[in-house]
Amino acid sequence: xxxxxxxxxxxxxxxxxxxxxxxxxxGADTRKAESFLIVAxxxxxxxxxxxxxxxxxxxxxxxxxxIHEAMLVKLAAGQSADDYVAAVKGxxxxxxxxxxxxxxxxxxxxxxxxxxxxxxxxxxxLICWNADHPTTIPVHSFAVxxxxxxQYLVVxxxxxxxxxxxxxxxxxxxxxxxxxxxx
Numbered sequence: 001x002x003x004x005x006x007x008x009x010x011x012x013x014x015x016x017x018x019x020x021x022x023x024x025x026x027g028a029d030t031r032k033a034e035s036f037l038i039v040a041x042x043x044x045x046x047x048x049x050x051x052x053x054x055x056x057x058x059x060x061x062x063x064x065x066x067i068h069e070a071m072l073v074k075l076a077a078g079q080s081a082d083d084y085v086a087a088v089k090g091x092x093x094x095x096x097x098x099x100x101x102x103x104x105x106x107x108x109x110x111x112x113x114x115x116x117x118x119x120x121x122x123x124x125x126l127i128c129w130n131a132d133h134p135t136t137i138p139v140h141s142f143a144v145x146x147x148x149x150x151q152y153l154v155v156x157x158x159x160x161x162x163x164x165x166x167x168x169x170x171x172x173x174x175x176x177x178x179x180x181x182x183x
């Protein structure tokens with residue numbers, strides 16, 4: 001039975017991507033397509049609202065007139081971006097439960113920097129800690145989405161297999177149905 005679970009997981013993991021996902025195998029340069037571009041202005045951040053978990057290429061461009069940075073913070077379970085900012089405005093140096101994932105450090109106007117970071121699934125914000133920016137410049141919220149079938153909880157009960165949630169990627173969802181129903 002365990003062999004069946006692993007086989008199904010491998011089959012789904014291999015067949016879950018778009019055709020363009022396999023460009024690296026063909027020797028194509030996918031670095032630019034996989035980059036997470038963050039643009040800082042004096043009014044806030046412009047960035048995607050989601051990225052895949054794993055080792056990621058972060059490109060940070062400061063298009064503002066002041067020095068900015070883009071620090072990635074993973075929010076605690078149940079914590080919103082507004083909760084985090086309210087705690088900072090209330091004097092917290094780093095709100096409880098949140099995790100610092102580093103990011104692109106202080107960068108001058110018109111400059112850019114590239115970093116590689118490993119990120120886990122969860123809800124994140126981008127924040128600039130320079131000067132009064134944490135309290136005056138809006139944070140940017142985004143989600144890091146798990147990208148592996150192995151991140152889903154597989155429940156095994158009396159030779160029956162069930163996935164705790166549907167497996168969705170690129171707008172297509174799969175649900176593993178057991179030959180036997182769960183009690």
